Each structure stands twice: as C-alpha cells, then as structure tokens.
Amino acid sequence: MKKSIFMALFFVLFSLTKFYGQKITDGATVDVSGLAVTFNILNKESVSVGGKNFDRYKVSATVTNNSGKSINMRLANAPQIVMNIGLVEVNCINATGAKLTSKKIDLKPKPHNLNVTYWAYNKDGKYESSVIPVIAGYYLDPGDTVSETGIFIVPQGEAPDVSVRKLQ
Known part of the structure; x- marks a missing residue:
C-alpha cells in the first residue's frame, strides 16, 4: 500500500515538472536540461x-546548447509535413493574443x-x-544558438509573465 502511494506521488511530481515550466524574467537565463534559454524584452x-x-x-x-551533446532529428525518406520539432517553448501566460500576436515562442533547431x-x-x-x-x-550542435522574436500583448500595467519548458 505504501509503495503504491509513493509511486503515485512520484508520478504526479514527475509529470508536473514536464508540463509546467520554469519562470523567466527579462534578461534572465534559465537552464532547461542543458539548454540555456535567455528571454529579453526589446x-x-x-x-x-x-x-x-x-x-x-x-x-x-x-537557446544555446550547453548539454555537450548534439541534438539531431532525422526525417523519414518519404515526403512529410514536420510540425513538432520545437526544443523549447517560451510561453507568456498573461498574453491576450489580440491583433493576431503571439502567446508563445517555439525555439527550433537548425535545418540540415x-x-x-x-x-x-x-x-x-x-x-x-x-x-x-x-x-x-x-x-543543434554543442555551443550552437538559435533565436526567435515575437510580440506579446498584455493588459496595461502588467509585465509579461513568462515561463519556459522543454518540448522534446
């Protein structure tokens, strides 16, 4: 009985760390499984x-690959539409999405x-x-960096409330 309760608690805590990200502020860098993610307000x-x-x-x-390992995603030999190649998601929790603006930024590896x-x-x-x-x-080789920009619209007087999570 105690073992099953412990396993259930472990599973809940593990799944929460996967789905919810770490908070990040303007100019800060966060390490997400060997990937250094930096967020800046321009x-x-x-x-x-x-x-x-x-x-x-x-x-x-x-995002900069500081893991010491190369990240590779090979495609199949048939034509395909590739949608889920993102490494890291930068999500603005209080963004409204008004005027077709972003609520998140997906950082993707370089195309080969x-x-x-x-x-x-x-x-x-x-x-x-x-x-x-x-x-x-x-x-994304060790030391390589990729960047993306976006526009977040938030309620007046609020700063962007941003979190970062690994996708792969």
Missing part, C-alpha cells in the same frame, strides 16, 4: 485594441539542408538536370 509601447488599452512588448528568446540533383524534361522537351534544396533533418 521594445514596449501602449496600444488600444477594441477600446481597451494594452501594453505591446516585442521580445526575443534564445542538402542539395539534391534530379533529372526532368523542361518546357522545351529537353532532358536536363536541376538542383533543389531539401531539408534532411534538424540539428
């Missing part, structure tokens, strides 16, 4: 949306591009080779 201005006043923040988020040569007939009927760039996968 600009602030007041806007009016639907007769109400809000604060509009232009922000940036950066390959040039593929293929043969086809052109519009004149001549058989010729062409080169097309293809994404073969995604990577």
Whole structure:
C-alpha cells in the first residue's frame, strides 16, 4: 500500500515538472536540461485594441546548447509535413493574443539542408538536370544558438509573465 502511494506521488511530481515550466524574467537565463534559454524584452509601447488599452512588448528568446551533446532529428525518406520539432517553448501566460500576436515562442533547431540533383524534361522537351534544396533533418550542435522574436500583448500595467519548458 505504501509503495503504491509513493509511486503515485512520484508520478504526479514527475509529470508536473514536464508540463509546467520554469519562470523567466527579462534578461534572465534559465537552464532547461542543458539548454540555456535567455528571454529579453526589446521594445514596449501602449496600444488600444477594441477600446481597451494594452501594453505591446516585442521580445526575443534564445537557446544555446550547453548539454555537450548534439541534438539531431532525422526525417523519414518519404515526403512529410514536420510540425513538432520545437526544443523549447517560451510561453507568456498573461498574453491576450489580440491583433493576431503571439502567446508563445517555439525555439527550433537548425535545418540540415542538402542539395539534391534530379533529372526532368523542361518546357522545351529537353532532358536536363536541376538542383533543389531539401531539408534532411534538424540539428543543434554543442555551443550552437538559435533565436526567435515575437510580440506579446498584455493588459496595461502588467509585465509579461513568462515561463519556459522543454518540448522534446
């Protein structure tokens, strides 16, 4: 009985750390499983949306791989739409999403591009080779950094309430 209660408590605590992120403030850096995430407010201005006043923040988020290991995501050999390649999610809890602005920023690894040569007939009927760039996968080597920017609109007088969590 005690063992099952302990296991249930352990499972609840483990799942909470996976789903809920760490708080981060302007200019701070947080370590998320070997990934250093930095959040910065670049600009602030007041806007009016639907007769109400809000604060509009232009922000940036950066992730640096400090894990000592390379992160690689290889794609299958068939054409596919890749949606879930994010490494880290920077989520603004009090963002309204007004005026089609962001509520979160997903930091994704770098694409690994390959040039593929293929043969086809052109519009004149001549058989010729062409080169097309293809994404073969995604990577983030040790020490590599990727950045994204976004715009958060929050209620006037409030600063962005931001948390960070690892996605992969």
